[in-house]
Amino acid sequence: MPAPTFEIRIVVSEQRLHLLRDDRVIRSWPVSTAAAGTGFEPGSGKTPLGRLVVGEKIGAGAVPGTVFRDRLPTGRIGQGEDPEDLIQSRILWLFGLDPENANTRERYIYIHGTNREESIGRPVSRGCIRMRNADVIELHDFVDVGTPVRVVV
Numbered sequence: 001m002p003a004p005t006f007e008i009r010i011v012v013s014e015q016r017l018h019l020l021r022d023d024r025v026i027r028s029w030p031v032s033t034a035a036a037g038t039g040f041e042p043g044s045g046k047t048p049l050g051r052l053v054v055g056e057k058i059g060a061g062a063v064p065g066t067v068f069r070d071r072l073p074t075g076r077i078g079q080g081e082d083p084e085d086l087i088q089s090r091i092l093w094l095f096g097l098d099p100e101n102a103n104t105r106e107r108y109i110y111i112h113g114t115n116r117e118e119s120i121g122r123p124v125s126r127g128c129i130r131m132r133n134a135d136v137i138e139l140h141d142f143v144d145v146g147t148p149v150r151v152v153v
Contacts, residue, residue: 006142008054008111008149010129012038012047015121017111017129019142029139030121032114032130037123038153040100045126048094048101048109052149055095055105057140064089064133065113078115085126089113089133090140094149111149112136 007020012033019027039046058071065077068087078086092111096104113133116124120132129151131139 006144006147008139008143008147010047010149010151012049012123012151012153015123017131017139019139027138027142029131029135031111032116032120032125033123033151034127035124036127038151040103042103042107047125047127047129047151048096048104048107049151049153050096050098050101052094052096052101052104052151054092054143054145054147054149056091056093057143057145058091058093059089059140062089064137065115067115068112080115080117082115084115086115087112087128088115090136092136092140092143111139 009018017029017031018025034047036045038049040048065088067074067076067078078088094104094109096102111129113136114130117132
């Protein structure tokens with residue numbers, strides 16, 4: 001029997017990320033997509049739609065809340081009162097598979113944790129898909145590089 005096949009589906013209108021195994025939802029978490037909406041233009045701050053893939057997984061084993069800069073752990077734990085919007089805990093770097101979203105990797109679009117957990121469930125990011133830190137750690141543990149991702153309205 002083949003191994004179960006995972007897929008990530010992000011539904012922008014619901015601000016939800018669903019983890020599917022063999023086409024059945026097995027987990028679902030709230031997320032925050034872009035405040036600027038959806039799109040593909042470099043520098044737009046928009047979340048890309050379409051078919052993507054987990055191109056890289058970053059942060060395995062890092063302490064929850066670890067702050068990453070340029071995809072490297074800084075050694076610091078982010079706090080909600082930090083003035084900066086931080087990338088925390090884990091990073092799933094997304095690579096686009098469709099012609100219109102082929103620049104997703106170069107736009108540094110990630111699924112990642114945040115110090116702004118109170119904003120989860122509303123579109124407030126700068127293009128990435130933000131999750132609560134515990135949720136992104138759980139997701140990171142489920143999926144592998146190559147896991148398909150679909151972002152839909």
